[in-house]
Amino acid sequence: MEERQCLFCKSPLNPYVKTKDFMVTKEPFEVYVCSSCGLGVTLPQPKDVGKYYRSEEYLSHQERRDNWFQRIYHWVQHYTFWKRRRLLERFVSGRHILDYGCGRGAFGTYLTQQGWHVVGVELDENARKQAQKNFPTFHPEEKTYLQKAYDVILLWHVLEHLYTPLETLRQLCSCLKPSGVLVIAVPHYDSPHARYFNTFWAGWDVPRHLFHFSKTFMKKQLPEYLKLRCRAYYPLYIDGFYTTILSERYQKGANFWNLPLGALKGAFLALQGCDAQCYVYAS
Ligand SMILES: [Zn+2]
Numbered sequence: 001m002e003e004r005q006c007l008f009c010k011s012p013l014n015p016y017v018k019t020k021d022f023m024v025t026k027e028p029f030e031v032y033v034c035s036s037c038g039l040g041v042t043l044p045q046p047k048d049v050g051k052y053y054r055s056e057e058y059l060s061h062q063e064r065r066d067n068w069f070q071r072i073y074h075w076v077q078h079y080t081f082w083k084r085r086r087l088l089e090r091f092v093s094g095r096h097i098l099d100y101g102c103g104r105g106a107f108g109t110y111l112t113q114q115g116w117h118v119v120g121v122e123l124d125e126n127a128r129k130q131a132q133k134n135f136p137t138f139h140p141e142e143k144t145y146l147q148k149a150y151d152v153i154l155l156w157h158v159l160e161h162l163y164t165p166l167e168t169l170r171q172l173c174s175c176l177k178p179s180g181v182l183v184i185a186v187p188h189y190d191s192p193h194a195r196y197f198n199t200f201w202a203g204w205d206v207p208r209h210l211f212h213f214s215k216t217f218m219k220k221q222l223p224e225y226l227k228l229r230c231r232a233y234y235p236l237y238i239d240g241f242y243t244t245i246l247s248e249r250y251q252k253g254a255n256f257w258n259l260p261l262g263a264l265k266g267a268f269l270a271l272q273g274c275d276a277q278c279y280v281y282a283s
Contacts, residue, residue: 004032004043007211008166008221011036016189019204022250024052029206031189037221040189040212042204045163052208053124069259073242080238081110084156084278087234091181091280094151100172101158105131119145140168149177156185157239157276160209166225173226178283182228185236185278190214192272193240193247196265202246203275218279228281240275241266 004013013032020028033040046052084107088097095116099108102120104127111118112135120137122128131137138145153172159165169182176182187203188194189212194201204212213222223230245262252258269275 006034006037006039007041008039008225009034009037013041016040017199017204019199019201019206021052021206021208022200022202023205023208024054027207031204031206031212033189033212038190038214038217039221040214042206042210042212044207045210046207049161049207049210050124076238076242077106081107085111085114087278087280088152088154088181088183091231091282092151092179094177094179096148096150096177097152097154098145098148098150098172098175100153100155100168101161102131102137103127105134105137107156108137109134119148119150121145146171146175149175149180151177151180152183153180154183156183156278157187159184159186160205160211160213163210165211169222169226173228176283180282181231182226182281183278184218184281185239185276186213186218187239187243187276188213188215188218188274190216191240191275192269193243193266193275196269197244197247197251200247200251202243202250215277218277222279223281226281228283230279231282232280234278235274236276236278237270237274240270243275244269 006013011034014035016031016033018030020026030043031040032043097116098119100121102108102122105120108118108120118135120131120135121140122131122137123140128137153176162168194203219230241263244266245259248262249258
């Protein structure tokens with residue numbers, strides 16, 4: 001039976017948008033939003049979300065560079081890695097990081113090259129094996145990674161993919177050093193991009209995104225729940241460009257104009273606000 005109660009505050013859920021899995025199966029899904037705290041949830045929640053990741057297009061698990069769109073994606077990725085590292089180094093002097101949901105370990109590998117000590121957690125077996133070539137990487141159930149203490153615990157576009165995001169965060173916070181920071185990046189369904197593209201907004205990414213977060217939830221409810229303070233948050237404009245180009249493609253079908261039109265709309269929407277933000281929490 002479907003859960004129609006908020007996972008966080010138990011208030012009733014209201015239907016918010018009907019969308020579908022544009023990337024892999026084309027199956028329809030709905031997003032419901034809590035009437036009280038604003039936490040969004042994808043319904044129905046598939047029991048085994050694994051089959052929804054089996055796509056040539058799922059770029060975070062791919063290293064293909066055989067067309068110009070993907071080449072640009074990887075070039076931009078390198079720049080964002082540099083920016084992300086600079087951000088972390090602004091808040092901590094220690095260099096021990098837990099990269100929860102590290103994928104194939106691209107960012108972790110970059111960090112090890114910069115003198116960081118990286119521990120990864122990744123559910124997908126192929127991605128995990130790839131990451132293990134460069135730093136220790138565990139299955140989420142292995143739990144040995146919780147026996148260490150970290151300066152940074154990072155969930156970069158990962159929280160929305162978890163079945164139990166709140167419990168997972170609480171557990172992870174128990175292995176944060178007293179001076180450590182929790183860093184979370186998520187897309188925002190209350191963004192101008194989501195309003196503009198509505199059902200076609202690529203940030204829904206159902207059913208891979210099981211939960212959806214508002215800015216208020218990330219600034220207020222989540223830190224209260226974790227007994228942390230939200231120290232800072234930063235707009236992720238590049239993520240918004242990527243989402244806009246993809247949304248344009250979902251709406252109009254794949255064609256030559258996806259990139260220029262998406263980039264133009266992305267710039268216009270960015271003037272009104274950002275599509276995703278990164279949050280830094282500390283005690
Ligand atoms: Zn709620």
